[in-house]
Amino acid sequence: MTLRIHALFHTDYADLSFIKQWANAHNHPITVSRSYDNHSLPALDSFDWLIVMGGPMSVHDEDQHTWLIAEKRLIKQSIDAGKTVIGVCLGAQLVAHCLGAEVKPSGVREIGWLPMWLTQAGQAHPLLQDLPKQPFMVFHFHGDGFDCPKGASIIAETEAWANQGFIYQTAKHKRRGTWVLAWQCHFEVTKESLSKMVSNGNATIQNGLKEYPETVQSPDEILALGDKYIEENNERLAAMLSRIAASGNK
Known part of the structure; x- marks a missing residue:
């Protein structure tokens, strides 16, 4: 089954990275919106998956970035329509915000390769069976965090912040075999994209x-x-994305 993937970018350097490699390998076409560069957003019926990427702004910065208003509307509409929605870092925070959860400074910055581990819910979840049961290293670059959205399951944590990811699924998602998946961290970084993130985020680091x-x-x-x-x-x-894709083919 071919999946039409649409991505929301918030900077010139926080792109799909490995997600693009996975999509290309499985012949899933990708379209992109850069709202910060005055790109228009897609029609709801023009994509199957919505992937919301990271960026240095806050979900609350609508006064500085008015395009966030339309993005939030699209994210909420996509969730309500039962589409697969995947959030990465800021994208995860936007998804949490659209589900009614509070997003706020976590009181600490996590920047670098830090240990993270799955919660009991994460270890048991069918999408995450290829992840280690013990702590593993993953790249982080964030200072804000989110509370658990109502109806979602927190799937991972670190020493600094308990809510590192969540999975959410409505009855409509279950019927379609789709999911809402959000990660604070960056499984997707490649050597090239990591270098760009570090260079552009050097002052913050x-x-x-x-x-x-x-x-x-x-x-x-x-x-x-x-x-x-x-x-x-x-x-x-790749294993997570393939499991999501396979669940929609049943």
Whole structure:
């Protein structure tokens, strides 16, 4: 089954990365909107999956980024229509916000390759059976966090923040074999995209090193650890995406 994937970008550097590789390998066409660059948003019936990517802004920055209003409307409409919606970092926060959960500063910055582990709900979930049961390293770049949306299951946590991801599914999603999946972290980074994120976020990283040295790593450390962990995290993401795709084919 061919899936029409539409992605919402919020910067020039936080792109689909490995998700694009997975989609291309499975012949799923991709379209993109850059609302910050005055792109129009797609019609609801023109895509099957909506992927909401990261960015440096807050979900509450509508005064500075008025395009957030229309994006939130599209995300909510997509969820209500029973479409698969995947949120990454800011994208996860936007999805949580659209589901009525509070999004706020977590009180700490997590920037770098940090250990994360699945909750009991995460370990039991059919979409996540290819993820380790023990803590594993994944790339983080965030300071805000979300509460658990009503009806969702929190699937992962770290020492610094308990809500690192959630899965949500309505009765309409169950009938269609679709899901809402949100991750604060970045399984999708490749060597190239990680380098771009580190370069563009260097000021934030340097400030974070001063304020939160236990949870923020230097650019050199981030890039070096990326060589060690990127491939296995891309494989984990591929497994999750393939499980979502297969659930809609039943």
